[in-house]
Amino acid sequence: MSMSSSGAVDKRVNDFAIKIATVNGTGSASANTLLMKSIFRSGIPVMGKNYFPSNIQGLPTWYEIRVTKDGYVARSGRVDIMVAMNAETYAKDVKEVTPGGFLIYDSTWPRPALLKREDITVLGVPLARLCNENFNGVRTRILMKNICYAGVLAALLDLDLELIRKLLAETYAKKPQLVDSNMKAIQLGHDFARQNFPCPLPLHVQRMDKTAGHILIDGNTAAALGCVFAGATVAAWYPITPSTSVMDAYKGFCDRTRVDPQTGKKNFAFIQAEDELAAIGMVIGAMWNGARAFTATSGPGISLMNEFLGLAYYAEVPAVIFDIQRVGPSTGMPTRTQQCDVMECAYASHGDTRHVCLYPANPEECFYMAVQAFDLAERLQTPVFVLSDLDIGMNDWMCRDLKWDDNYRPDRGKVLDKEAVEKLEKFYRYLDKDGDGIGYRTFPGVTPKGAYFTRGSGHTQYGTYTEDSVEYQILLDRLLKKWDTAKKLVPRAVIDATAGSDIGIVSIGSCEGAIHEAMDILKTHDVAVDYMRVRSFPFSEDVERFLATHKLVFVVEQNRDAQFRALLTLETAVEKAKLRSLLHYNGLPISSTFIVDGVLAEIRPRDLARRKDAAAG
């Protein structure tokens, strides 16, 4: 090996993390996707996280690939191989390498001073020189430099070159000349590594069979697919990172599956609104009029939608809103992840309002919960939020194959057709006939007998305007009854009580992967915990039970103010003192080590104290 050498290196097959530091706008995404997919196609579970700037070109960007034979889906917190392609961030990137790890950098411009670390192995590859000698044109050379590092990694990690060629052929099916030039760059990097370094490294891949029946997909794509399968026909939105790709994907799927090949007519309406206020207005208008409609946004958009959300709650109009959470407050860090809209969505708008929220943990759940959201919204006649986040939404996750039951039919809830209305003596929109807090609705254009007036001002159960205290309260109380009905319909929590411990972890959404891994690691420390992942608000009964039966509960979430913990204390009978927050809010996805450290920091001193007491006693 060239330059410094750290000596002994662990041999870790299919279990290591690579981080690639590049400049955004240089085409590194194709190289990273190529690496991810070739590992995935080799049958090895893999995780990819993209840390990108809110910028189009020129700022630092990182991509993390974790090769994980055990199928973990979160960050490990380690960097075993760093590909440092960005001179501006060299210093920071070098520091991040885990002792015993490797650093690959572009040695066209040697940087011995910057790269001094005794405990890592530095591998210099003259990427720029190789590309300048072999390709023409500035743009091509920059792009190929990135493909070239993929070739270097292919040699070091022992990736199958044929597989890479096949992937390139699929990607560039319509531009076959690109397959050859990309493959040439791969080969350049690959050959250089082979000639100059002992390949493969002790950290490398070995074919497995653990990705069959799985896909690599991001949550926004999966959510969009769910909307297509739910039968949504009206999509309205205002562009905002990180939610925009929900809409792009929805349009893409619809263009492929919802356009009549003969007439070119589209079985969907796709409306780019002037702002988020208009976007949610359009969704409400469309669902009021009998179409399934949705919008996708992020925290700032939810802030703008607040007034309309109160209207939809009070006038009982269904709506489906995807909130792909990003770092707040204000503009915050738009391309970084957080779970910081938990409170905002739960109680959005002025007055007494509460909203149904679903908390998917991964793209797979984004797909199923998208469908569920429409069914719940129409059954409950109320807005339903799907709270995803940037980590789930924009990163590729390895998920089980999505399945579809062809017997599914949308649950439109209590909608009266012409015949049903004609049978009634009189139609009253807000009357609770069934005792579940849900009235019957009608759509415009069906029969004059079913016509009613929808309003956000005070109204009676008969649908008329009111300023009468009693009438007002009857309706408001009925909405609470509906809230109780919702508790029975929303997805239940996922509970793992196999440890039988009196210590529990409670969490929501994308913390899931890190928690699973943390629990495995904690076992090696002789700490066994139970785990409950809450999947919806309102909380189902099982949430209350889990909280009651555990003495110490760690609430893991990704925001500063412990919003989910606050919601638990507000909406359940849990004793506040036994909830311990583990709060991760730096904008990066939570890692398993963060949770392990947090749990041990709390439990170890207790154990020690207990042992001391026991010894003294």
Place this chain on the structure above:
Amino acid sequence: MTYITKPKVAHPSLPRNELGFTRRDYEGALSTLCAGCGHDSITAAITEACWDLSLEPQNVVKLSGIGCSSKTTAYFVSGGHGFNSVHGRMPSIAMGANAANRALHYIGVSGDGDTLSIGLGQFCHAIRRNVNMLYIIENNGVYGLTKGQFSASADIGTKAKKGETNFQPPIDPVLLAMTLGASFVARSFSGDKRQLVPLIQAGLRHKGFALIDVLSPCVTFNDHEGSTKSYAYTREHYEPAVHADFVPLEREIVADYKEGETLPVVMHDGSRIVLRKLEQGYDPTNRIAAAVQIQERMKAGEYLTGLLYVEESESEFHDINATPDEPLNSLPYEALSPGSKGLEKILGRYR
């Protein structure tokens, strides 16, 4: 407001339309606006227009925001659904509703505050999208429900009830709509039913966004000396420039028009609007020239009224979106889901 239900008693001698309905069948709840409010006259004109066009009441969708004007959607066509939404946001509700079902008649009623202040953005973008709807502004230059503040349509120099003078220039919805590419732009006066009813009919049949700005004096807060939106001032300063008679497809043109005076405009469904020019040299089919003339007369303190601009060739939202004729809300689920086989095919790209 609408807690008083009007008794539905129809005298047998009341005239009936093609569907066998009387005018009473197109009425709504009893108005709770001030006696003499211009808005009630507009309500009456809408009722008359819908009856005369023989619209199926359930096919009329009434949408509004917040304010006195927005209450009026409860006062006509009780057989149609109504949606009194939030302040200034009716256009987005209309867009969504229209996207879901293109087959209905959408009537949006708004005010000058609702449209020109809080809702200016949504108003503009509804025009840009050419949502197929009739948009009526009941324009009185004042905030009534909050007791007399100036609105964005108040003229420079006009006086409030308590004597304050307005110094900010008004936003004129007619000129704004013409600039934004609206294909049907009209102005009228709540006190001129003869002008207003055919305008509403033509607006309802127009393909795309139809705007009627109706000067509608507020008897309580803006009908005093010194106000430029009072009944007296409006009667004195409004100038019919183009009279529009609406002739549905199924009817013959019976009125006696002198040759050279009239200009028939054929609408997408074959109905016609017969335009009669009352103002020298005014051409309601020339967007730029018309806008110039409107502004010149405005400078002289006069409002030109009538169908000020019309064009029948534009494609509305659904044409641009290429939605099928069948409303999206009634497409069968089978036409929307790719099914398990479709899903399997899609997932191939993610392996």
